[in-house]
Amino acid sequence: MKKMLALVLALVLAFGLTAVHAEETVTLTIAHIGPLTGAAAVYGNATSRGAAIAVEEINAAGGKFQIVLLDADDTHDAEVAVNAYNSVMDQNAQMIIGTTTTTPCIAVSALAYEERVFMLTPSASSTAVTEDKDNVYQVCFTDPAQGAASAEYINEHKLATKIAVIYNNADAYSTGIYNTFNEKAAELGMEIVSVTTFTDDTVDFSVQVADAQNKGADLVFLPIYYTPASMILQTANANEYKPVFFGVDGMDGILSIEGFDTSLAEGVMLLTPFSADAQDEKTQKFVARYQELYGEVPNQFAADAYDGVYALVAAAEVAGVKNGDKAEDICDAMIAAMQQITVEGVTGTMTWDATGAVSKTPTAVIIENGVYVGFTK
Amino acid sequence: MVFLSNLVNGISLGSIYAIIALGYTMVYGIAKMLNFAHGDVIMVGAYIAFCALQYWNLHPLVALLLAMVFCTLLGITIEGLAYRPLRRATSLAVLITAIGMSYLLQNLALLIWGATPKNFPGLFSLGAVSLFSGQLKISGNTLLTIAANIVIMIALTTFTAKTKLGKAMRCVSENRGAAELMGINVNRTISATFAIGSALAAIAGVLLCSAYPTLQPTTGSMPGIKAFTAAVFGGIGSIPGAMIGGILLGVIEILGKAYISTELGDAIVFAVLIVVLLVRPTGLLGKAVREKV
Numbered sequence: 245m246k247k248m249l250a251l252v253l254a255l256v257l258a259f260g261l262t263a264v265h266a267e268e269t270v271t272l273t274i275a276h277i278g279p280l281t282g283a284a285a286v287y288g289n290a291t292s293r294g295a296a297i298a299v300e301e302i303n304a305a306g307g308k309f310q311i312v313l314l315d316a317d318d319t320h321d322a323e324v325a326v327n328a329y330n331s332v333m334d335q336n337a338q339m340i341i342g343t344t345t346t347t348p349c350i351a352v353s354a355l356a357y358e359e360r361v362f363m364l365t366p367s368a369s370s371t372a373v374t375e376d377k378d379n380v381y382q383v384c385f386t387d388p389a390q391g392a393a394s395a396e397y398i399n400e401h402k403l404a405t406k407i408a409v410i411y412n413n414a415d416a417y418s419t420g421i422y423n424t425f426n427e428k429a430a431e432l433g434m435e436i437v438s439v440t441t442f443t444d445d446t447v448d449f450s451v452q453v454a455d456a457q458n459k460g461a462d463l464v465f466l467p468i469y470y471t472p473a474s475m476i477l478q479t480a481n482a483n484e485y486k487p488v489f490f491g492v493d494g495m496d497g498i499l500s501i502e503g504f505d506t507s508l509a510e511g512v513m514l515l516t517p518f519s520a521d522a523q524d525e526k527t528q529k530f531v532a533r534y535q536e537l538y539g540e541v542p543n544q545f546a547a548d549a550y551d552g553v554y555a556l557v558a559a560a561e562v563a564g565v566k567n568g569d570k571a572e573d574i575c576d577a578m579i580a581a582m583q584q585i586t587v588e589g590v591t592g593t594m595t596w597d598a599t600g601a602v603s604k605t606p607t608a609v610i611i612e613n614g615v616y617v618g619f620t621k
Numbered sequence: 622m623v624f625l626s627n628l629v630n631g632i633s634l635g636s637i638y639a640i641i642a643l644g645y646t647m648v649y650g651i652a653k654m655l656n657f658a659h660g661d662v663i664m665v666g667a668y669i670a671f672c673a674l675q676y677w678n679l680h681p682l683v684a685l686l687l688a689m690v691f692c693t694l695l696g697i698t699i700e701g702l703a704y705r706p707l708r709r710a711t712s713l714a715v716l717i718t719a720i721g722m723s724y725l726l727q728n729l730a731l732l733i734w735g736a737t738p739k740n741f742p743g744l745f746s747l748g749a750v751s752l753f754s755g756q757l758k759i760s761g762n763t764l765l766t767i768a769a770n771i772v773i774m775i776a777l778t779t780f781t782a783k784t785k786l787g788k789a790m791r792c793v794s795e796n797r798g799a800a801e802l803m804g805i806n807v808n809r810t811i812s813a814t815f816a817i818g819s820a821l822a823a824i825a826g827v828l829l830c831s832a833y834p835t836l837q838p839t840t841g842s843m844p845g846i847k848a849f850t851a852a853v854f855g856g857i858g859s860i861p862g863a864m865i866g867g868i869l870l871g872v873i874e875i876l877g878k879a880y881i882s883t884e885l886g887d888a889i890v891f892a893v894l895i896v897v898l899l900v901r902p903t904g905l906l907g908k909a910v911r912e913k914v
Contacts, residue, residue, distance in 0.1 A: 281728065281731055286737050289736065413884050440878075441884050448875065451627065452878075454630075455879075474740060475833060502675070503742055
């Protein structure tokens with residue numbers, strides 16, 4: 245009798261368990277790859293942290309998916325990135341959020357395409373990343389989109405009559421944006437009077453700034469990262485040159501340079517889908533948590549990675565990813581799912597098409613009194 | 622006027638290269654080793670000065686002194702830990718160790734101060750000098766750097782020519798074995814060389830970051846390589862050569878960028894170096910030392 249009772253109890257318990265777990269929890273292994281050390285560490289750490297916050301929120305919410313986040317360092321080097329990719333794949337990663345920067349991403353995405361591993365890069369914005377690879381998607385704008393959008397924006401709002409461009413010709417990101425900006429500007433009949441370049445190692449910007457100044461440019465377009473941009477602003481200030489400075493997403497972060505006189509960045513405009521000062525609840529929650537954990541305001545890279553993790557989970561849901569699925573088994577389903585989902589994230593409302601490029605609206609912000617405010621004219 | 626202003630910018634950049642090159646050439650001239658970590662000692666010096674100014678609110682001069690003291694100790698430590706045990710090893714082994722030390726310092730800085738670049742506050746707020754009714758401006762920092770260069774160059778030349786330690790350094794440089802036989806403590810002399818070289822690195826770091834304020838763990842590496850080029854250009858081992866090489870390199874770089882192409886700026890610099898070395902293999906002021914067999 246006792247045995248019978250035990251059996252019944254066991255059965256009830258077993259049924260009970262299945263009933264509670266009608267929808268079983270799926271463990272999803274996502275690997276982040278980015279430069280956690282080295283010269284580009286600031287971007288890799290941002291994406292790593294942004295992704296970690298999204299994972300923390302998703303796991304705490306206790307939905308269908310519990311995420312295991314792997315983190316690998318690529319030091320912004322293509323070769324190291326490939327090793328990092330192999331290492332996370334050995335740890336049974338099912339999909340990749342990464343890589344953060346363009347050059348390593350081109351190397352890793354080629355391999356991921358061959359091995360059918362779904363990849364979503366938060367911030368590698370070159371089209372070379374997604375080109376001819378059906379399984380690689382982007383959270384950030386592509387370089388062409390940024391360059392063309394900037395030219396259109398400047399033209400539409402009549403911000404300039406003579407334009408100067410200073411870009412990093414050793415960087416695929418910067419060169420890519422410049423090229424499309426240049427094409428679009430020519431098409432719209434805008435006058436570019438000065439084009440000068442620099443490389444990652446340049447410390448002196450006097451020639452570039454003087455060229456723009458001497459040719460009377462009233463707007464300087466800076467499709468570059470914020471560190472050289474801060475040097476350009478200081479050089480321009482020393483020469484009493486005060487044009488409008490117009491940047492793209494790489495300019496984001498200029499206000500967070502420790503010791504930088506932010507009054508020099510007054511009036512700087514940039515085209516970006518993310519602003520840490522946005523008043524919506526989602527952004528504020530993300531920014532607050534980021535500040536609490538890491539003691540700084542998240543930049544666009546962190547936001548892109550944060551949205552990227554949510555996008556991956558949304559796609560995994562649609563694709564019906566199950567426990568123990570291998571990366572190559574779910575790749576095609578993820579590709580199909582990615583084109584169906586709409587993600588409302590901190591960088592805007594995003595949808596994707598088959599090229600892997602994202603569609604979201606860029607907004608221009610202007611720096612006033614040391615903070616970003618929406619630009620209206 | 623545009624040309625003059627470019628020339629001034631070139632001299633300004635060149636004087637920074639020169640001050641770094643002085644440290645390179647000093648260590649090479651005496652210890653006969655390329656201290657590739659020199660650029661990174663510069664970076665450490667700049668970070669120490671940054672902390673002193675930004676976090677501890679110290680007087681700029683105190684900050685500079687603190688950076689010099691710290692770098693001197695760092696230089697002696699590096700020499701004692703990494704280079705001294707290799708005194709009898711091949712020069713290639715020492716060179717690789719120096720490169721390793723360079724990476725170690727960069728990564729330590731990354732660990733301590735993080736990857737986010739910091740903006741170096743101007744150490745001395747000196748007004749700019751305006752010439753030709755304001756058409757040409759020379760920043761106070763440039764003048765200060767040039768002055769520092771001249772003072773250091775004279776001080777170093779006098780030091781190696783007149784003082785006992787300086788003479789010992791020259792002996793060690795000429796023939797280490799013979800110097801040892803004459804009762805010179807070679808290890809202590811080389812340590813002293815590193816101490817002086819590293820103190821110079823601290824000054825260079827502060828001046829570099831006062832002129833070009835972005836400070837990050839890789840700040841010292843490219844200026845370090847350029848300064849090394851400048852030292853070779855001027856004749857490595859020669860103190861006035863380092864200064865002339867540095868200033869010429871800066872001027873060539875800026876003029877090349879301004880009048881030929883910004884894209885080819887660095888290529889022009891290194892092309893000039895190759896030409897100089899083809900014509901004068903020992904550099905502009907280098908001495909040809911004949912090896913007696």
